[in-house]
Amino acid sequence: MQRFEAYLLANLPKAPSFHPTFDEALSAMLAAGGKRFRPRLLLAVVDAYAPLLREGAYPVAMALEMFHTYSLIHDDLPVMDDADLRRGEPTLHRRFDEVTAVLVGDALNTHAFYLIATAPLHSDAKAALVETLAYNGGIGGMVLGQAIDCHFEGVKLTPEQVDFLHEYKTGRLIAASLKMGAIIASLDGAMQKRLYDFGLDVGLLFQIQDDIIDATRSEADAGKTTGNDEAKNSYVNHFGLEGSMERADALARKVEMEMADFDEALRERLAILLEGYLYRHR
Template sequence: MEAFEAYLSAHLPSAASFHPHYELSLRQMLQGGGKRFRPALLLGVVRAFNPLMVESAYPVALSLELLHTYSLIHDDLPAMDNADLRRGMPTLHTTYDEVSAILAGDALNTYAFEVLSNAPLSDRVIVKLVRELSASGGASGMVLGQAIDCYFENTPLDVEQVRFLHIHKTGKLIAASLKMGAIVAGRDDMADRLYDFGIDLGLLFQIQDDILDVTMSSEEAGKTTNNDSAKNSFVTLLGFDEALAQADELARKLLERMESFDESLRRELSPTLVHYINRHKEQL
């Protein structure tokens, strides 16, 4: 991922003006690091199916990271999670002010589609990618999940409702990362299969986050933890032991499904997936 990280650094949003910190606010959370999980998934699929397209896929991977980062900035706002730490550094609304954080999130959201529209791919492929990213990250995807999460704070949901919440808030963008990789690589025949795998991967990712929220300090996690008591988290709903059991079972099933992937796809995705599928165990 070093090459992608260099690409990201060279394509940070630029908006020179006399505003004292606007441009800095657009870059801060991107430069603060992060797992780059979604770009790694997309690039892994492209590398497995069509390695000659990897460099052309960098803008697509960046668009995912931009959209994800915007969602984190807004998720941390006082009106939502009111968190003061993200990626090991102060959140934007604590560094600057709430208005700056809102506008930085807005800017990264739209910049994601600017970057994607300029990718060195055919217009036909770009339209497919825009459709996928906007559907998974927008009104009926990630934003819907966030709306449910915020509205039902302090109101317990049942298990299926919590699954629906987190499939939308977390799962769909992870699933889109895999599907978009297949589209870039010209393997539309694998797109839906990878998307379905990604939905379950995203669900595991969220259960793990809920587990890590109660087992790690903010310093260890690089973000505000122990902040979910009023949220519809899997730990809050099921209890720690049952949430851990469900994570273990989902991890087992995902590893089994990976065995059905062809050798090149397993080879490229395994370094990323095996770590994340088992990350809840590594912290216990």
Template structure:
């Protein structure tokens, strides 16, 4: 992941102009850290089956991180979560202004596909990767989840509806990361299995985030916390104890499914997943 981080820094979006901070706004959230969870999943699948393609896969991993970062910038906007802190620093609309934040998010969204289109992979593979990223990050994926999340603030949803919300908002991009890794190495035979695994992983990730929102302060979390009272979070719907039980059940299911993977895939994914599977207990 250190090599991926170097790749990210070397390929930061460039947009030289007389604008005083446009280019800086494109870099701020990318270089301020982040878990790099989604790139790590994609690269783990690639290393498991064809390590020689790892460097070529950096483009796809970066594209996912770009799309994810754009979603965070927009998620923090005053019209959405109105958050002040992200990745341990001020959000873009606080550093600059709301217009800059909107446009920076737009730019990173489209730059993701520019980076992906330039990946040193076959055109056939690139088209499949673009399709997966666009589908899972776009109108029937992450954006749909965000739309439901925002529209139903202060309106109680049923558990199945909350799961649908978060499968789209969080799960689908995580699932796409695993699926795209399989596509890069020509393992389409396991792409669907990894995608389904990623949906469960995304749900767990979201339940954990909801739990951490009420148990961590802003310094430890690196972002605005205790900001979900009006949202359809798992903690708001189920209560803290039931949300913890739901997370435990899902963590056990994910661990069991991971044990069914072949040895190479387990070896590559375990360091990343073991760090996150039980983070709600930390």
């Protein structure tokens, strides 16, 4: 990951012009850091099955981080969560202005696909990668989940609808990250689906843990605005803090069991990556 981080920082997007702040804003949130969770999942699969393709996968891993960062920038806008802090830094609309934040998010979204299109990979693989990210990041995943989340603020959904919301908003992009690693490594369709389904469980666990953090951590600890979910269909709002912890523990045990059935090389890499997430609320 140190090599990938160095690659990311050396290849931050640039759009120099006579605009006074756009080029700075374009890379600000990427350079601010983050867990790099989605690219780490992709690279774990590539490392396990096709380590010679690792560097060729870096542009795709960066595309994932870029796409995820665009979603955070838009999620923080006043029209959505109206957040002031992200990755320990002022959100882009606070640091610059709302128009800049919207357009930077748009630019990172589209540039992610440019990175995939120009990656040093086979054209068939690149087409499959674009398809996977576009669908799971759009109407087949994250964007639909965000639309549901925003529309139903203040309306209590059923437990099944809460799971649907968070599978789409969070889980599907995480699942896509694993599948995209499998595509790069030329794994067969059955293994791609197995990794995708595993990623859905990881994604729901990730979201429950995030809701617990929102309810229990300070902004300084979390590095982002917290206490912002009062009207949302979060797991804590539906099941309470203790109930959410119990759901997270049960899902963590399921993820551990699923992980135990993977090949040793993949299991070892995922175990290192997920160790800090499985029971991080305890």
